[in-house]
Structure formats: structure tokens, C-alpha cells
Amino acid sequence: MNYGKKSVSKKRNSLISRTAMMGKRAHVSLIRVLFVALITICVVIGCTGIGAFRGIIDNAPDANDIDISPLGYATFLYDGDGNQLRKLTAPSSNRLPVSIDQIPLDLQHAVVAIEDERFYEHNGIDVRGILRAFVKNITSGDLSEGASTITQQLLKNNVFTNWTQESTWLERFTRKIQEQYLAVEVEKNINNKNVILENYLNTINLGAGTYGVQAAARKYFNKDVWDLNLSECATLAGITQNPTQYNPIEHPEANAKRRKEVLDHMLDQGYITQEQYDQVINDDVYSGIQAAQVLNSETENTVYSYFEDELIDQVVNDLMNIKGYTRTQAQNLVYSGGLSIYTTQDARIQSILDEEYADPSNYPDYVQYALDYALTVKNPQGEEVNYSKEMLKLYFQNEDPEFDLLFDSQEEGQEYVDRYKASILADGSTVVAERVSFAPQPQSSMSVIDQHTGYVKAIIGGRGEKTASLTLNRATDTTRQPGSTFKILSTYAPALNEKGMTLATTFEDEPYNYPDGSPVNNASKSYGGTTTIRKAIQNSVNVVAVKCLEEVTPQLGLQYLDNFGFTTLAHGTEADRDANGTVWTDANLPLALGGLTHGVTNVELCAAYAAIANSGNYIEPIYYTKILDHNGNVLIEKNSAGRSVIKESTAWLLTSAMEDVVTQGTGTACQLDNMTVAGKTGTTDAYNDLWFVGYTPYYTCAVWSGYDNNEKLPEDARNFHKNLWKKVMTRIHEGLEDRDFDMPASVDKISVCEETGLLPRAGCPVITEYFDIGDIPTDYCDQHFYGDDESGMQEHTTEEEIYNPEPTPDPNNPSGDNTGDNTGDNTGDNTGDNTGDNTGDNTGGNTGDNTGDNTGDTGGGDTGGGDAGGGDTGGDTGGGDAGYTEE
Template identity: 50%
Template sequence: MDYSKNGIVKKHKLLVSSGRRISTKLVINIFRIFMLFLLLIGAAGVSLGLGVVSGILEETPEVEQISIAPSGVSTTVYDSEGNEIEKLVASGSNRIPVTLDKVPDCLQKAFVSIEDERFYEHNGIDTKGILRAGASFFMNGDMQGASTITQQLLKNNVFANGGSESSFGELVKRKVQEQYLAVELEKNQSKAVILENYLNTINLGAGCYGVQAASKRYFNKDVSELTISESAVIAAITQNPTKYNPINHPEENVKRREKVLNNMKKNGYITEEEYQEAIADAVYDRIQTVSVESEQDSTPYSYFVDELISQLLTDLQKQKGYTYEQASNLLYSGGLSIYSTQDPQIQEICDRETSDPDNYPGNVYYSFDWKWSVQRADGTTENYSNVDLTYYYKNLLGQSDFKLIYSEKEDIQNCIDGFKAAYTKDGDVSLGETIMYSLQPQVSFTVMDQKTGYIKAIVGGRGEKETSLSLNRATHSPRQPGSCFKVLAAFAPALDACDMSLATVYNDAPFNYSNGRPVQNWYKSYWGLNTIRHAIEQSMNIVAVRAITDVTPELAYEYLLNFGFTTLVGEDDADNYGGANDVTQATALGGLTKGVYNEELTAAYAAIANGGTYIEPVYYTKVTDSNGRVILEANPQTRQVLDEDTAYLLTNAMHDVVTEGTGKLANIDNQYVSGKTGTSSDDYDIWFSGYTNYLTASIWSGFDENTDITKYCGNTSYHNRLWSKIMKEIHDVKGYTYEEPEKPDTVVQANVCTSCGYLAIDGVCDSVKTEYFSSKTIPTESCKCHIKYTICTVSGKLAGEHCPQDVLETRIYQTTFQGKNSYDKDAVYALPSEIQNGICIIHTQ
């Protein structure tokens, strides 16, 4: 600043100048007008806001009219004919009410400390919490909850869609009403009543609702017996019952539990000594022990209902934006009506036939799932399972061929007893043991309507189903598809995108993968020149690998993704699998990193059956609420994965599989069946995936633990008979008549030479077939591999002009022969060198 005399005089002149005064007044007036404008807008906004709030509050029920007690209405599942097939256990059914005087103070304070620290101070709304959350959001972008326990109780028990509103307007409406009712509720009810209802309402994971059910589930004790440490575990769950589930995600629960304990100590609810004792407690060992004893379910859902539940939970989250907890609450306690795609007749046939031991060869075998928890003398807990059994017998005892497969349950018990004898120490106390048996070999079966995507029936295993949401071998157990993949990975893209046809010829001769390893045929020999049609019919490995090599594994991989497979491993993900991926030549033979699901293989074949249009498998048609309003409709993804003519050609070729080829045992009388067999390496997995004009179905069979099926069962063809038996009975019961697929106008016929795939020449080509073609790939050139020669039988050379007629013979040879090895069935047709070397020199005049 200039504080000199001249500076002060200069500033004074500026202040008293008329121009300066006018300018200053103008700025002041503009500022006043602007502020007035802001005040008017603010007043209008407040007035509008008050009007909106007033309107919302007019629709708010009186506090005397609401019930804050937990409730839940079961959901009903119907089959495609409207029959009730299941009552989904309402959330409340796994809720054990308990009065507050039975809830230990440490558990009450644990929830208050983590969910609503000022619960005993506020009037239903935590103003400080709201300001804190707002400041955190504007300063750090961090979203923090500010709902009180009272508000959470209202959201869960009063507002039907609490937390799952479909619009911002509905959310605002619910929040305004919730806060209003929270204040009114606290005027009418004590903190004790509010807290009691809250503790009986909340979702605490693993199907538990309320603290008593959670205490029983996780610690196998009454809630009144919970310690501070155990209380903190349970209180840690409620913010996200999936993420903080102490059984499935103990590493996440432990972080949240520590925050609970820190808050309890900060708020003076526990001492430093109690805090340290709780922190040091090995509480998760006890949770795992109880989990072992609590896994069995007396009323398990069917495999179909299991998968229906899974799809609905996914769709509610994807289509409606629900969280998992919101979707689960709605599904189990929303009083919904679910209309499924299950056909009761088809499901009954599948269940009955897959369970019939007469449909399987040899003896019955058993595998088992075993868990055992033991407390050592020093108080530590050890948990053992099948993994430990296998390590003990295979690694420590050197039984390299050890497998968890036995013909008698008594032998299984002897196996377990041997392990326990080796691992039991003085002073040990067994805390719990469970064992679940599974029949072997196992099976999965899926039936799908290719025109709608509806899953008509599904079987996830044979033998008694002991738990809900258990292993479903049709949807959650990836297995190697073997030769079922030849059509999808090699021949489909070859015909669809690479200008090949069913008449395209490959040489079934020695061929190596790019790494130098030879490709082996299942028949342990070579069959020479063969068309793609014949390669499909006879499941020829070398031809399939040659085809995918020409197609390129990259293009094959893209087609497989388009067919709907989700378990494939791309090159970008190879590092997670030790460098292995499915963009390889071996993919043509179903040699995959992880395998595929039966359901997805069925959907892929259904796409071929449906003229090349893929439809995502679906288990329901619609879901309605208790008022009959549709809240969810099935909207499966559809896409064209093959041209219609390609689909028809593959269908026609795969019909040969069941009439002339490897799948004869799967054929059905009086039905047009197309399909493909599949057997994985070492005979671990056997498949048949096929279809009629009505339905597509896939069967898998094998041992849960990779095992040579031939060793135990004697053959690998029983599944083809079972597929045929099930599908024949289904078609008979449903009254399906014989119907061939409709041939597209773009499919035409031509007579071709089967040794080269070009148009046959009458009298020259010795092997001619009338073949179907896409109009885009029908050959226009004549046979290039056969030539007719007149031979002098005396010299063995081409006949000259002087050779007598009685020594002449007409012969046909292959001039573009692809190999002359003795193993090749076409070797006899090769053009001999003596003929190539000239004309008869015996008859010269």
C-alpha cells in the first residue's frame, strides 16, 4: 500500500470523483438485485419443498396404525401348469423371537455402538449423524449412513419396498415419511421396545433373522449366553450380511468386529481388559465348528428350485437394482407368486429315470463329504475334511491311487477311523462331525425348449438331496465336454464363417498340435480322406483339430462365447491359470481349462436346434407380488450365433450321429433326433447332447472325483441309453409326433465327390454323395482328384495306340492324393509311378 502524502491525496480524489461514485452505486445495486433474486428463488424453493413435504406427510399413516413387529409372508412357486411345487421358506421362519431381557447387555451395546451411537439420546433422528454424513460426502465423497436404529426398524417392517425404491422420488417420499414416523414412534414407544423389535428383525446372514436365530446358527447357544467377543461378531454382520458373513468371509467380519469393539470401548460399554480379552479370543474357530454341525437341512428344495432362486436373485439385482439383501428379503418374505417353467411331467420322468439304479452298470459306489472338528487339550481347535484325508493316505502313506470312492459305507468309516486314530491326541474332545454320502457314478440332466429358452426340467445329481442350495452338477459343476465341443468349436465356425461345407475334405492322417504333440483318434488309427459330415458322424479327432487350425482358435473362441459359455478362459486371463487358456487347438476336442456346465452346453445345442438363434436359459416366466402385480418378467437374452442354413446343415449331419455313428444308442424311435456324443480324456466324463424338433437335452455322467468310468462301470455308453429312454418317454407322454426340421430356402443339394468335395463326374468319381449345401458354398467346379486312364495290363503303363483291345483296362486314380502311407484307406487309389512315367513300350507296332 502507498501511505505517502501523494498516495493518500490520489486515493481521496478517486473516492470523491463522480464517475467512481456512479460506478460504485451501480455495483451495489446489481448486488442487491442479485441477492433479492436469490432470496426469491430460495423462498420459492422452500415454499415448494414445504408443499412437497406437506403432501408426503398427508399420505403418511398415523403411528398408531403401524406395526413395528417383524413379519414375513412366504413365497409360492408354481410349475408351468399352475401347480404349487414349493413354498420358499419365509425369512421370518428362521426368526426366533426373544425378549429384550434375554438379550445380554453386551449384545445390545454392540449393536448400538456400531449402528447408532446416540440411540439413547436422539428423538428418532440423529441430527449430528446427518451432518457428519453430509460433511463426509462433500469433503471426501464418502457415503456414510445416518439412519438411526428407529429408522432402520421402520424401513424393514413398515415400508414394503424399504431400500429398494424404483425411483428417486419414491426414495425421497420414503425418507420423509420414515423420519417423521421415527420421531412420532419415539414419542409413543420406549427405547427398549424399539430395540427389542430391531434385534428380532435384522438380517444376520446364513438365512438368520434376529439375534436368537443368529446365536443358534453361529455359536449353537442361546442368545443370553453370548460373550462380548461373540456379540461383536454378530453385530458386525448386519451392515452387509453377505460380505460380513463370518462363515464365508471371516476375514471381512474380523475387520468390522474390531470396529464394533473399538466403539464399545470408546463409548464406555466395555473396559480395556474386556476389550483385550475379546480381541484375543479365537472366536472364528468356534463358528466353524458350529457350521459343521448346522449344515444339514431337513426340507431341501429341489435342484430346479435351487436354480430358480439363484436366477431370481440375480435378475432382481440386475433388472431392479436391488442389493442382494433386498432381493433375498423380497424373495423369501415378500409373499410373491413365482411362475416357473418347470413341466411337472418332464421333471418326474427325469427324476425317476436318473434315480433308477437299473439304468447304471455295475455296482453302486459311494463318495463322501466329511468334516470333523476337535478341541485339543490346550484349547485350540482343529478342523479336518476330505482334503486332509486325501493328503494323509496319498502323501503320507504313499497310496498314490487313493480315491474317496468305496463300494461299502463300512469301508468309508474304516478310512475315517484310520485317519482319526493317527491324528487324535490325549485330551482331545470331538466338537462335531458330519458325513454326507453321494452315489457314484453321478449324473446331471437338463431339458430345454429351444424355441423359448424355458428349462423344462433339471437334475443336479442322483441319490437323496440332503440340503437346499447344494451342489447342482447341471449348473455349478464344470466338466470336460469332450467331443461334444467338436461341432461347436470347430465345425460350426468352419461352415458359418470360413466357406467350408459338410463336403469339405480333410485327411485323417498323422497330425501334430502346434507344440509338437500328436493328435490321437479314439479308434487308434487313421482313415484317410473324409468329409466334415463323416467326421461329425464318427467323431474324428484329427479332422476336428485340422478344422479348428484352419478356422483359427481365436475365431472358435469367439463363437463359443457367443454360444453362451461362461467358464472359458481367454488369453488375457491365462496368468491366473498357470498359463493355460482355451484359445487353443485342443479346444476342438473339449480339452478345456475348467470345463463347461451341462445347462450351458444344452443352451448351445438348443441354439443350433433353434435355427442358429441362442436364447438364454430361463427358469420362470413372471413374478407377481401379493396384489397380483407383475414385478418381474423373464426377458432372456437372444442373439443369432449361426446362419439359419448353417444350423440346418449341422442338424442334418448330427442326425447321422444317431443313425450311423457314435450315438446310435441315443436314437429314439419315431423321432428325428440330432446330437453329439462326448467322452473326455481318460474316460472321466461322458456326454450326449441332442435334440428333436421339440426339446433339447444333455446328459453328463461320471464320478465327482475324476475317475476312469470304465474301471468301475465297465463301459462308457450307458448314458446314451438313458438319454434315449428319458426323451422317448417325454415325447410319448407329451404326444409329440415325428417331425423333421424345416429346410431353409438357402439350403440346396448337389452330387459331390467325397474324396475332394467338388462336383462329381459321372463315371469317374467312385464315391459320390448327394450333399446339402448353403447356397453360398455350393461347389461350382468339377472333381479335381479323380482321373480316368486306359491301362495296358501287359506293361502296366498307359495304353498306346498299338495295344490290343483285349489287354486294355479302364482305371480311375486320385491325382491329388494327400498321402500314400500304408495306414491310409485311400492309398490303393494313388496314381502309380509306373503309369506316371510313360506309355506302353511293349506294343510299339
């Protein structure tokens, strides 16, 4: 460097020159501008970041409103005695809540040790854990290390439930910020680590379809969570990181490694001692897990019973109609709402039905199989096309017009299925879905109701193995023609209840036609002349029922059926218009014989008869008594409130007549050795549907039999339903006191003329009958009298004798020979004695009585001895419902 005078002067001049000064100032200004700009940018970025952060926080759920409890819990069904019947779960709700006090400390510590070691120290977020994870992710480059606390994971599972659908880093970043913010706020608000841990342990996915520690303990160890030991607790805690990979059933080796990590962490963090560690580290816990699976498979039945099917339907409908839920909401609540549903099912009675319906000896030897089929394919054009069993039937009817969907074996049916499917796939179509099932035929259904409460105690929706849940239930879903069971409900109930008729009211059983000219046929293909309503009920006489309904009017009969609880009747409204525009109505004379547009269900028919058994009070059949929500509060409570359909006296009079059906009419096959029974048979045209509905002082039971495709039942299959009814009801009533139906004070018994139902005169064929005291006849018979006095009464007939009658002696058998009376129909014998001859009485009585059960009216009753001395007691093939149209 030159330090000469000239050089220094030049340097000084350059420094103080205006140009130099301007350059320096410009340089300083630029630096200042850049600095200010940098500061401004930092401020802007900072403010923007703060604003963005504030926006994220502001958009987070309100910490005061969020619910950290699990979203799905299993629902439990209980029988009438409070025993667990079934656990209902959605795929993510197999969860059984337990309190923190019920969870072993070893399990609490195991989860904390492996999931969040500073859980008891941090305020919701673990800063040390975040820094550790940041450093590890930067150094490893795979960003796999997480730092979520138990509180954050709880929020992710129960508040940010859509986290699995996040697709961008911005969505994940936003949720993570909100998650951390809420974790701090939740811990601040709750200020109780045990509450947070309890909810977490009830929430976590622990594999094999289990959620929460109690469900997992049941699944893996077949024990409750509070009974788990240290080794088992470590096994469960090891699952949480990856429920599939560490599933101890499917991957015991992987779980064992993870279990060791859990125990190592517990030891390092002081939760267990070295001695405890050494005791359990080599436990063979996995053998116990496999053994538990064998036990679980024996007790778990994934297919719902017919009762459970209908129960679920009723609960869903009630949640919609009573609580206002949508169908989706109601179904979600049933399967994941943690409900407790207390049903009306009697486990003992249900098991009786199950056992009898599973016994092959209760059915005809000849078994056929009905095909149910559905196929969906994708054709070469990419369109999905559906095919049904009806289409399959039409396809093969082109080859054989007689082809139906009944096969002698399932193998035979499968051959037809394969042929049909091959024809569809011939054009290159591919199968999307297919359903093939075979049901044994003939079929049957049964229901049992406690008439005093309306509780459905048991139902069976069909014979054969039930292979799927929520499938066809013939007791509740299928409508079939009820036959003569409807005579009681549509005709005789209103006739006795408000039309002034009595069991002694008579009609002429004679050739008779409907208004359209078609004949009304009796089973016997013959006619009995003057017939009382009691006799018409006993022997299921069609002509009398139709004539009676004509007086009652079908419109009134339909009103009574509505009151009896039927929901499938056609009333001639727009709702009853078919595809052709025809409006159907059941308000016509065939209603007397059960001729309906749609038919009825088993349970509704059973409930209608239960109303008669319950002194005329109808109670809607119910399947549960109450539903409790997850917190034990009553959500819905069912009451057994009923309505009066008929008077108590009417109900008892119908019961009295239906006792005769069982003791000496068409239902003798349903007599019980240990209990009084009243009931009614029903048979439809050509034996397509067979019924018996009967009741005791305790229970009402309805049984149906027929083919699913409405085929005619063969002759050897026309009584098995009665056999089933008798077997089931005999077992149900074992140990119960046999008692009579209680006669109300509004009923009295007097003597009347059998042919007119009026007070008797001299020469009248006299019977004794029960009456509502308001309907006791006051007029005297005007068809039979001899040597009458001024009052029109025979001088030896007193009022005392009318209201307190003595047995009428047989004029052809004054000694009181009981040949016909004791073995047959007393009323029939008396009639035969008075109007027939000795031959008719003796031959009819003995022959009819001895063969009545099998031959019905063929016992000689029509030749002189009235009803052949009880010949009508054989309802199976003669004087009952067999061989005629009961529409």
C-alpha cells in the first residue's frame, strides 16, 4: 500500500467527494431496504402462519362439546328370565364396556408402557416424544416414527373418525394440529387420567373383530378382562400397534415378539419386578388362546333364530315409529348402540319348539325339497342382469309343463340349477352373485303366545336347518289362507257378540249357493238339516257359517277382524288395487270360510285366538318388554295394553263350543292328557293349507302346514301339524295345574228346544245350552207342543225345570243305557233318540263312537241316530275339515 502524500490526499478526496458520499448512502439505503423487507416478510409469514394456525384451531371441534367415549358398543338380547340370548354387533362395534376399576392394573400399565410412557406426566401432548420422533424421522428418512399420546389416539378414533379417508399431507397436517390442540384442552377439562385411559381401553381395535379390552379378553381367552393375568395382559397390549399383524390367533409368533417388548418396557419403567418378568416371559399363553377358540366356536351361533329375526324387525320399526329415527339410524343403534333388549321369549318353550321341529319323526316319511334361487350375471355388454327361481321354472316348463320347483333330492335340484346357469353363461356372461338353497317340504310354522300378556313366548318359522339370518320367516312373513279358523273370528264372534244369536241359534244345513251361483260345499258332501251354531262350530259346517255371515254381514265381519289385529286384509281401498287395476275386498261371504285376498300370518292368527282366550281382550303380540340405552336409561318400554273386541261372555261361549271341537269334533287329535283345550281346525281347498289354533288356560298356540309353493298336501301329510301341536303343548304344560276356563257371572245355562233355540214346549227335543244372560230366550218354541195349557206350556214343564234342567231320558232307552251317550256325542244321541229309531241310536252310537276319529260322519248318524251317536268326533277324514273347500 502507498502511503505517500499524494496517495493519501487522493484517498481523502475520494472519501469526501460527493459521488462517493452518494454511493455510500445508496448502499446503506439498499441494505436498510433489504433488512426492512426481510423483517416484513418474516412478519407476514409469521402472521400468515399464526392466522393459518388460528384458522385450523378455530375449525377444530369445540373442546367442550366433543365426546371421547367409544362410538360403537355391542347390543345384547335377553330372554324373559334375564339370561343372555345374543350379542348383536356391527363390524366395528364388537365392544363390551368396562370401568377402569374392572381393568387390571397390569393391563393399564402394559398399554401405557408400550403406547405412551409419559402418559401420567404430560398435558395431552408429549413434547419430548415429538422431538424424538422428529429427529428419528429426519435421520431415517422414512417418516415412520410417531409421537401421538394416548389422548391423541383417543381423539383420532372417537372424534376424527374420518382420518382413514385422508388423502393429502395438508389434511393430515390439519387433523394433527387440531388433535394436539384438543388433547391439551380435553386433559385440561377432564383433569383425570383414569377417565381418558378407561375410554381408550374401551375403544382400541384389538383384532379378530374385537374392540375394547373386554371383548378381546372374551375372544382370545374366553374370560373376563378382570380375570386376566400379567402374561395375558401383555399379550393384549401388544396387539394395539397393528391389530392384524399382531393377532395372537393368526400370528402367534409375531405377537410373542411384541409381547416381549411390552414386558421389557414394563420392567424398564418399573411397573413390574425382575422376578415377575422372569416368571411370565416364557409362558405358553398361545396354547390357551387356541383352546379358547374351540370353546368359542361351540358356543357362538352366527345365524339368528326366527324369534331374533322378528324381534330385530320389531325393534327397528319401533325406533322409527316411536323415537323418530330413520331406518339407517335405527339399524345402527341396534347393532352398535350398546342397547339392552329384554325379550318375551321363554327359553324352555322355545327349546321345546326347536326340538320337536328338528325331529324327523314328526313329519311325513316322503320329503321333497323346494328350490329358492337367485343369480346375477354381467353380460358381454357389461350390464348386470338378474335371474330368479320363477324364471328358472318357466325355462324348464318349456320342456315339461308340469315342472315345479320341488325335487326328490337336493342333488336333483342342483342339476337343474347347473343346467339353467350354463344356458345363461353360454353367451360369455360371468357370475356376479348366486344364491341356492333348498327347504324340505311340506313346511310348517308355529307360534306360542301368553294370552294374558300378549308376550310371544316362542316361534318357529319353518322346518329344516336355518342357514342365514333375517331370511324367510313363515310364522311372521308368509300369508296363507286360514280356512275354517276364520269362522270363529269373522262370523260367530260378531253373531254372538252383537247380533243377538246364541250357541242354540239354528240354521238349516242344506244345499246352498253363493250369490254368484257357486255352491257352498260341506266336508261330508252331505247336509245335516237343522243345526245349532254350537254343532256347526264343533263339526265345522260350511253352509251354516256362510248363512250366519250373511245375516251378520261381511262388512261387520271385516270390522271384527280388524279389531282382532289382522293387518293383511283387503278393504277395497286404493291400497288394494292390483296390477290390473282391480280393487280387491275381503268383505264378501267367502270371508266366513277364510277366503281372503292375501291370507294371514301365523302370529296374527294366534294373537286373534289369544284374544278369545283372554276374555275377549286383544293384546298386540310383542317380542320385547323394554329397551335400555348404553347408559341404562329406558329408551322404549312396551306395555301389554289391550282392547276389548268381544264381551267376556261371548269369549267364554266361543271357548265352550271350541272345547267340543277338541273333545268330539274336528280337533280330537289335539286333545291333551294333562290340560283342558279349546281350539279350531282349518283346511283350505284341496288341502293347500292346514291349521290348528288352540289354547289352554295358560297359552295359545297356532300351527300351520303346507307347501311353500302352495302345492296340495298328499293324504299322508294332512295330520302331522296336529301331532306337532299336541307334542309341543303337552310338553309346555308339564307340571301345570289342569283347570277349566273360568265361566263369567254373565253366563247362565238353561234348557231350550234343539231345533229352534227357544224355550221348550211339550214334544221339543231338549238340549241344555249356555247363554249370555242378556240373550236368554224369552219366547217359547212354536214348532213343537202337545196338550198345552193356556200359557202354551206343557202342564208338567215348570220354569224351574227350564233353568235348572235334569238330564232328558232316552225314550228308546229309559233305563239310561249309556252305549251311545258315554262314548259319543251326547247331544247327537239325544237327537237321535227323539227323532230316529232304536237301530239308529244303538248302531249309530256304537259304530260312530268307535270309529269316529277315523271315519267321521260314516258312523251311521245320517241314517237315523242324529249325528250317529258322536260319529262326528272324527275330524281327520270325515266330519271335520277334510275334503272340502273352506275358503
